[in-house]
Amino acid sequence: MNVDGEPVLDEAVLADLRASVGDDQEFMVELVETYVTEGTANMDSLLAAAAAQDCAAIVRPAHTLKSTSASLGAMRLSAICRAIEQAGRDARPETLREDADLAREAWEATLVAFGEAGLRA
Amino acid sequence: MSPGQAVALVVDDSQVNRKVLARHLASLDIVAREAADGRQALEQLGADGAGFDIVLLDIEMPELDGYETLAAIKGDAALRHIPVIMISSVEELDSVVRCIEMGATDYLPKPFNPAILEARVRASLAGKHLHDLEVESAARQAELLKTIERQKDELSRFLSPQVAALVSSPEGEQLLAGHRRVATSVFCDLRDFTPFSEAAEPEDVLGVLREYHAAMGALIVEHGGTLEHFAGDGLMVFFNDPVLQEDHVERAVRMAVAMRERFDELSTAWSKHGYHLGFGVGIATGYATLGRIGFEGRYDYGMTGTAVITAARLSSAARAGQILLSPGAYAAVEDQFDVEDVGELQLKGFSRPLATVNVLGVRTTEPLKTAVEAG
Numbered sequence: 001m002n003v004d005g006e007p008v009l010d011e012a013v014l015a016d017l018r019a020s021v022g023d024d025q026e027f028m029v030e031l032v033e034t035y036v037t038e039g040t041a042n043m044d045s046l047l048a049a050a051a052a053q054d055c056a057a058i059v060r061p062a063h064t065l066k067s068t069s070a071s072l073g074a075m076r077l078s079a080i081c082r083a084i085e086q087a088g089r090d091a092r093p094e095t096l097r098e099d100a101d102l103a104r105e106a107w108e109a110t111l112v113a114f115g116e117a118g119l120r121a
Numbered sequence: 122m123s124p125g126q127a128v129a130l131v132v133d134d135s136q137v138n139r140k141v142l143a144r145h146l147a148s149l150d151i152v153a154r155e156a157a158d159g160r161q162a163l164e165q166l167g168a169d170g171a172g173f174d175i176v177l178l179d180i181e182m183p184e185l186d187g188y189e190t191l192a193a194i195k196g197d198a199a200l201r202h203i204p205v206i207m208i209s210s211v212e213e214l215d216s217v218v219r220c221i222e223m224g225a226t227d228y229l230p231k232p233f234n235p236a237i238l239e240a241r242v243r244a245s246l247a248g249k250h251l252h253d254l255e256v257e258s259a260a261r262q263a264e265l266l267k268t269i270e271r272q273k274d275e276l277s278r279f280l281s282p283q284v285a286a287l288v289s290s291p292e293g294e295q296l297l298a299g300h301r302r303v304a305t306s307v308f309c310d311l312r313d314f315t316p317f318s319e320a321a322e323p324e325d326v327l328g329v330l331r332e333y334h335a336a337m338g339a340l341i342v343e344h345g346g347t348l349e350h351f352a353g354d355g356l357m358v359f360f361n362d363p364v365l366q367e368d369h370v371e372r373a374v375r376m377a378v379a380m381r382e383r384f385d386e387l388s389t390a391w392s393k394h395g396y397h398l399g400f401g402v403g404i405a406t407g408y409a410t411l412g413r414i415g416f417e418g419r420y421d422y423g424m425t426g427t428a429v430i431t432a433a434r435l436s437s438a439a440r441a442g443q444i445l446l447s448p449g450a451y452a453a454v455e456d457q458f459d460v461e462d463v464g465e466l467q468l469k470g471f472s473r474p475l476a477t478v479n480v481l482g483v484r485t486t487e488p489l490k491t492a493v494e495a496g
Contacts, residue, residue, distance in 0.1 A: 031141065060181065067138065
């Protein structure tokens with residue numbers, strides 16, 4: 001899977017979100033914190049399901065990470081999770097481990113990017 | 122939350138999504154309550170969804186997913202009216218079609234666009250508001266109908282059933298305003314009531330009147346008479362108005378005969394207590410004016426005309442047990458009742474004496490001419 005074209009953090013999406021909440025920095029920080037907490041749990045589930053090559057179990061965490069990441073501009077992670085979700089739905093376990101590793105890398109990069117964007121307490 | 126503020130239930134397993142939606146809704150002055158899955162959502166909606174104006178529902182959720190939750194809401198008559206907007210990602214558009222077929226109002230693409238969110242939520246809330254107004258209006262209408270029924274019911278306690286029905290009928294106003302037609306007037310009162318009421322205890326007098334009124338009232342209704350008024354021992358009933366009755370004179374006389382029979386039973390019981398009362402009736406028929414009589418605050422539905430005065434005078438002239446008919450009334454029913462001639466009565470206020478008969482009873486034998494023809 002090639003996701004190099006997808007930005008780790010899409011500044012434009014983030015800027016739209018920021019604007020839509022009236023540039024409420026406090027809310028943005030709180031939202032990212034919620035994303036990190038929720039995302040950590042979902043990443044754990046996703047990695048465990050990938051390790052077990054459990055297609056059924058990987059769909060939900062991949063789905064949630066895909067959608068929340070997209071909401072916050074974490075487009076690379078969102079794209080990877082979309083592919084994982086689809087593989088899970090299609091019952092194609094072969095690429096799950098490899099893609100889960102990509103997801104973990106993207107997740108870590110996303111956390112760093114949020115920190116750099118001044119959105120992590 | 123201020124009164125009139127809409128309340129949305131945001132159902133999504135992602136707290137991030139719930140937070141973002143709640144925040145957008147808050148900027149639209151909509152209060153957001155949150156549920157992490159379908160089961161929690163149904164719990165919050167409760168039996169009738171009271172307090173919720175809209176549901177924003179994610180499709181992919183643990184426990185009860187969006188489809189199941191939507192099916193539960195739309196399958197429940199008490200919840201069905203609440204609009205449900207599906208939250209979906211672009212890949213789920215096929216699912217959205219299915220949801221709309223299942224009764225969802227609209228869908229909201231993820232990531233959320235505040236402008237689209239506002240447009241769709243507002244449209245759905247407008248629909249819900251319209252529905253609420255309809256329900257409210259139906260409830261008000263039902264309440265109004267109940268009030269009208271109750272008033273009719275109350276009215277029928279004070280008025281004769283015909284007048285109560287007339288008052289609440291569409292043509293009522295016209296009839297109430299006054300009209301002329303032939304009608305039959307019946308006056309009855311008790312002989313020796315004044316000495317009785319002077320001698321007896323007031324409670325006994327009222328007891329006697331109650332029995333008398335109850336018995337006579339039932340017979341008035343039975344014969345379709347319109348009771349104009351009770352006044353102590355006197356009562357006035359008329360026929361052929363407001364409901365037209367072809368046989369109005371016959372009805373009046375039959376009622377009087379039945380009243381006399383009933384009175385005899387009552388008076389037998391009263392005489393054991395030493396109360397000796399008699400019953401007299403006067404009946405006359407003719408053109409009269411009928412309609413609303415009285416003044417603001419107290420109206421009666423009444424009859425005025427010569428027939429009324431004649432019936433009243435005949436009733437005064439009747440001895441205990443007599444049912445006196447005016448010549449006109451007698452002419453109308455001479456084949457149906459046996460009568461005796463009581464001669465010409467000089468009634469108060471009338472320049473000429475009136476040929477009057479007393480009704481003995483309903484004729485049971487064949488009329489004489491038929492007997493002659495048969496023989």
